[in-house]
Amino acid sequence: MEGVQAVPDIKRNIKVSAVIDDYKELKRIVGLVPKGITCEFTRAYGRFLSLLYIEVDVDVLSALTQFWNSNIRCFEFSQFDAVPTLEEYTTMMDCPIMDKVGVYLYKEQHVEISKVIGPLNIPEDCLKKCLAKDDNNQVRGLKRNMLEKHLDMLVKMRNWAAFKKTLLLIIFGVVLFPRGKTEIDRAAMDAYFQFVENKACPIPAVLAETLRTVDVCRNKKKQGNLQCCLQLLYVWIITHCYVRRHMDVSAPIALVDFHKIPVKKMTVLEWKEEFAKLESEKFFWVCPWYKPKDIIIGCGSFHHVPLMGTRGCISYTPIVALRQLRQVQVKPLKEQLGGYNFAYTVGNALETNLVKRSWKHVHRKKIEGTGTPRPTVTPEYTEWREARDVQIYVPKERMPTTKDLADMTIRIEELTALVHQLQLENEAKDFKISNLEYESHKKDQKIQNQTEKINELEEDYRKCYKMSKRPRSDGGTSSATKFQxxxxxxxxxxxxxxxxxxxxxxxxxxxxxxNRRLETSSQEMKKELESKINQMEITVGLTRMAEIRRDTDLRAKQQQIDALEKEIQVYEENFEKLQNCH
Structure with missing residues (x-):
């Protein structure tokens, strides 16, 4: 097959963890700030503050990581490929990549601490307390709790210039480039300094660290730890999967309107199954807030886009995500796939310099048309993807535990009691209906008797009426009135x-x-009970089979042990004979 081979042994059950922070203290301090100041912060830097209010479900990202293809650098689902793009990330953050100022580039050493903390107005007596040092007494970063105390003091002093820079530094260290909850490390400070001083866009670095950490986690043997901006990755995948009809405003804002998208609470296994069932037709290819003018498709002599993160470099391939960018998806060329993926070391200095120089010549493609996007694919792309033999995730069946069996037994007993109760209620209703039908029959008989009596009275009335027309000699009144x-x-x-x-x-x-409702409920309960019983019988059967297999294995191993002990005994006897001979 031309291009790239599918991953030969896709591990679909890597355990992935992540550090989740609620930013409680940071949000408390921001809540004390006048709205005008926070608006100035957003206009000056972008929508960094909105990231603090995105609640991330780590199980979603843990399941998503299982679908990463390291060769193609994208999430590989059963029917399509997808990957976060620079244009989507910069749109979400309202932080565009401008040609004149460029992006964050690693300069082989991080910025000096003094250049970062100088504009923050930290008192000299507090400065040493803010420094976090390693075992060799070298400064590795700044303590987050001390910076938050300083931030709170700046609010009270109403020193908004220093406040905005301090707040931005903390966000860079704990949200965009997190390396734990307690410190802002030198790498995050480096990206912060280039952004504040030179307006160098940090978003490519954010995306680079995201793709690198996903790739590392995906290739771990047992467990990986996602260390990246979780909020942007979470908003990206949830928006593409569930945004349909939930952002109906004319000009939605990605991070502000994200809360309108309902997200179900599920386990990692359930999210894996959810992603495994994703269909191309139901995937919302172009996010409603994405209105591109152009897209970056390459840098320098590279046919892909090499992204420089704060700790390493990785090539990202927008060619596999053209539908997300309002383009027709075409078959990628061999040279457009793969590329760099390395951490910054002395041995990678040459590659690092090549990447830095390539960002001086960014290749952009203009987007034509702004109407409703119609994401399509070419026949060549379809043929190329089918030839990759994409492995579809199939969740492993979990053997039931003793607790599962106990819970199932309790549920069956509850259903049995409920069915019995419904049967008793049904019988009581039947008895009451019989009594009412008997009473109704008695009423019918009584009505019939009274109707016959009325007919007789009417006949007597007619006779009396005729007699009343005759003259009466006794002067009495007519009896017709009594009949009436x-x-x-x-x-x-x-x-x-x-x-x-x-x-x-x-x-x-x-x-x-x-009664009919009770009968229906009773039948449904019976069906559920039968289903639970069948399921339990199957489960018990599987458990017994597993126990039988274990017992068989144990007996086989015991036989092997016995045979080895006999051989050892024979060797010992022969050894003793040899000793006696000598």
Whole structure:
């Protein structure tokens, strides 16, 4: 296959950890600052403050790391490839790469501490307390807690110039280039100084450290530790997966409007399964806040983009992420893939200088059209990707523990009791319905009897009416009036019984509906119970099979031990015979 080979042995279950910081004290201090000052900070530097309020789910990034392909430098999902791009990161941070000032470049040694702390207005008596030193008494960084105390003092003094620079330094050290929770190291200070003094964009360095730490974690044998700007990587993947219909504003701001995207709480295993099922059609290729004018596709003589981080260099390949940049995805050339990936050492000085010189000649491609993006791929790209034989992640089945079996047994007992209770309620409802039907039948009989009596009274009334027309000699009143009153009373009684019958029928209907609902619930409970029982039987069967295998292995090993002991005994006897002969 032309180009790049697929990773031969993809490890899909590397345990990845990360240091999560809630920045509680830092956010408290920022909360004391007038809004006008924080707005000035954002206008001057970018949306660095917004990173403090992004809550990262490490399980998402731990699962995502399993899909990294070191050869192609991208996340390799079952149907497509994706990678964070410079343009997406700079848009999120509102920190563009400008040609005249360039980007952060490692200059073989870090900036002097005095140049960093000079503009911070740290009192001389506190300066020594701020320095963090190694075992050789060399300054390796600044203590975070002391800088935060100084930041709090600057707020009280309303020294906003020093406040903004101190705040930015802390963010560089604990958010953009973290190396633990307690210190801002020399590498982070170096990137900070170039940004403040020369406006050198730190975003390529942020992306470089992100890709390098993901690559390191991906190739660890057991466990890796993500040491990078977790917030940007988290916002990037969640936005691409779930932003659809959740950022409906006309001009969304990536970090400010991110909270509108709902994110489910899942385990690492569940997130692995979620990423494994990602479909190209459902992946939101172009983020709603991404409005590019051009994209960086290369530097100097490189066909890819070599990124200089604070501790090492890695080549990133935007050619595999063209759909994210509103472009048609084409097949990458062989020379556009791979590239550098090294830490800064004396042995890599030549490569380091080549990368630095390449950033003097950045190759950009202008984006044509600003309408609705239609991410597509060429047939050549599809053929190239299919030929890579991408390995699809399949989660390993976990053997049930004793606690799992106990929990399942308790659940089965609860379901059995609930089914029994529903059966009792069903029987009680049936009995009540039978009684009501009997009462309704009695009412029907009574109504029928009263109707027959009315008919007889009406017949007598007609006879009496005829007789009332004849002259009476006794001067008595007609009996027709009495018949009319009796008929009226009977009609009222019939209406009353009819109403009662209607009420009973309504109650019967309600009870029948309730009975049907109980029957449905009972059937569902029975099905769930049967499913749990079957699952438990399978689980118990698997456990027993595993125990049988273990017992068989133990017996085989014991037989081997017995055979070896016999051989040892024979050797010892022969050795004794030889000794006796001598």
């Amino acid at each position: 009153e009796e008929i009226r009373d009977l009609n009222m009684l019939i209406k009353k019984n009819s109403d009662e019958k209607s009420r009973l029928e309504s109650v019967c209907r309600s009870l029948r509906d309730e």
